[in-house]
Amino acid sequence: MTANPLRHTKRLRLAMLAATFMLLLGHYLLPAKVRQLHPAAGVEQIIYGFIDPEQGESNQWVDERESEWVCDYLPTYDYGCGFALVWDRHEVNGIDLSEYDSIRLTLHYQGGADNLRVFMRNYNPHYSMPDDSATTKFMSALFAFREMSSNQINVPLNRFAVADWWLREHMERHRWSAVELNNITQIGINFIEPGHHQLRVEKVELVGRWLSTAQMLTWVLVAWMLLFIGEGCLLLWQLYWVAAYNRKRQRALQRRQRSLAIEKASLQKLAHKDPLTGILNRRGAEEHIKRLYQNTYSKAFTAVLLLNLDNFKLINEQFGHDKGDAILKAFSALIQMNLESSDIFARWGSEEFLLVCVAENQQDALYRAEKLRQLTERTHLSPAPGFNVTTSIGVATIGGNESFQQALTRASAALQNAKRSGRNRVKYEMA
Template sequence: MNDKRFNSILLLAIAATLIALLLQQYLPQKRLTLLPSNTPSYFFHAGPGEDGSPAAFWVDERKLHWRCTPPRDNTTPYFPCSFNLLLTNDGLRGTDLSGYSYLNVKLRVIGKSRKIRFAMRNFNPAYSTPEDANSGKFISVNIPVGDLQGETRIELSEFKVADWWLDQLNIPRIHAQPERSNITTLGIDYTESMEPGNYDMIIEKIEFVGEWVSAETWYLAILTAWLLGIFSYAIIHLIRLREQSRHDVQVINTLNQYTTELRRETDKFRRLSTVDPLTQAYNRFGIDQIVSTMIALNERESGAGTNPDFALILIDIDHFKRINDRRGHDTGDRVLQAVATIIAKAIGRKDYLGRWGGEEFIVLLPNKRKEFAIAMAEKIRLSIDGTLFEPDNPLAVTASFGVSDRLPGEEFNDTFKRADIALYQAKAQGRNCSVMASDRLDDH
């Protein structure tokens, strides 16, 4: 194989690998939609109501609207009242959910309940029997009603085995972990003591979502393909080693130099594509990449994102157009550079500074809340206000600040918008101040 052909194949393989790596995130997801469905199989489990009939019943079955009405004389700490989907035909052979990653639900809860429990039963002959419905492993997760706004994603890793079930059946440690290989039922119920009244629930969507090919399997396949290619290449060259040893050494040296240069050029262009050349802060594209990485890392490490991904500070230089108009764009550029330097010195080594556009900067504080961010904003604001710009022709510069942090499951655009609204409020309050954003867009 000549050098030209080898290099062409290598470049083609690199290109194919890059495409395969990018393609992974666009692979179709597998979905198991339970509701809405034309042929659902479900039942209620509830204690007796006021008239002795079950306390759970349909208000409008077509709209999947059901109600639980506990009796006024109920004194039990837990009144059974649940809606259950059957995922089995015979009670033994259920549905394998081990290949799914999360549960998508969309429901409306009307009543005083603060939490809703989602629970599954897994049938395993090692500890389950057909005669005892309670012998199926009980795995569940409690979700605050406030989190069930719109379509909600519940990671299956959040489901835990109930301690009462382990104790009741005296389950050995080897079987104490969650299982999803043979799920027979999925239930939704109320987890707290229920006062008299109506507790309504309207179920709009229940579906399990997973990957046809996991990221690990996909990357392992790419790695295996490369290993097989390298192995085949090595075998061929071992056969020709005696005749082509000197030529092979030259090829290896050339390839090593080429790979190093390619890596160097790749690093160079990666930096050029993510850094603002004037201030040396990240540009908007670079910030977008950092945000995507932080959100993905948070979801991987903390499931539904109970810890804050980051806090966000939006900074706008006050009356910057006036600076450009009166002093010229060269002065404006120097002011931008000086402000960027002040911000960079104030934030931590693990924080990120970006130029969002024009005279607007953005700071990302990983794993920080907005209370920390507002203090940081004030620190930066005072530093800017106390700096003498353009000493030969002194210029007073101030900036306004809007602060927010990412709420669980919130899109970055909404986090940014709340900070942007807070920034406009700071402008409206006279500039040179910091405003903390509300947790709700409609509160502004």
């Protein structure tokens, strides 16, 4: 879980930067996208002009195959003459110029004109009628012959504007005053200055980029957004799995803590238990007595009894330690069966046992001790026939301000007195 899923994104970002730089560089250095409109198949070329009743038409072909024509534009004429490329005689289906930037014209001109007008017509069913070119939107741009270089000129499409006369013809056309390039049915040129003009249209081309600046920037932006979104998803994925791993680890730690707590409690329990008899050992008894001493009322009515198996050393020597262990277990089981729920019973030494019990006075304590002594004697705990196990008991009651250790010392003295007096008896030691 320590692995970082974002460790490779630095390289990816550098690669993206390099790709972005190359794309921007290529956008401006790659050859332009060119579409040739003339000469081309499927395109009709026409010339038009003013018809003078006396002089006839103001324009005529010099060489139609070479797209060369002549125009005699007199000052008295209402309009000049021109040349047009037509894609549909019905003026309905045109071409889309929206992916291009300019129109490139290759022209050979003879005459005295300073300017030439380039025009386009766009068909839109909202304002145009089939077979009526006058209803198609007329858009034009002027350029000067001095702008030409090597007989070529690029006319940017953003220089075109909708003709005022076309807008004035019908008021509703003002809603459509913007330039439209999506369905161009005609592209042409005409003269707006009187004079004698001879022009050969060698080539008409659309020029643009393979990818527009807006498209290129959009793709770059989308690519970077996808990169950042991907990084965000990877980061969320990492956070999710780190959180899941931490939760799993936390649950494992909690289980381990519970297991350790149970194990600790078990060990503490074992540490407080005598392994042979299963009753409290000295440490366990001391813990219980410590809690008992926290209650002053309970301490005031407590007796301390020390029980010692008589001649236990002799049992071990004559009958072996296994017999001795059996006697210890049998004796502790016998005493346990005759205890009160509040009694504290523990193995205090090798063959010595401690009983801390409730006793209202000396007589009550002696009664409990004598009862246990007689019970032991009657039970006939014996390692072998003819050998009866008995117990000597020393008794002391805890005084009001007396410590447990002081009472235990008196009980021990009483026990020694019982042994000196012949064993199998109960003795009490006064405070």
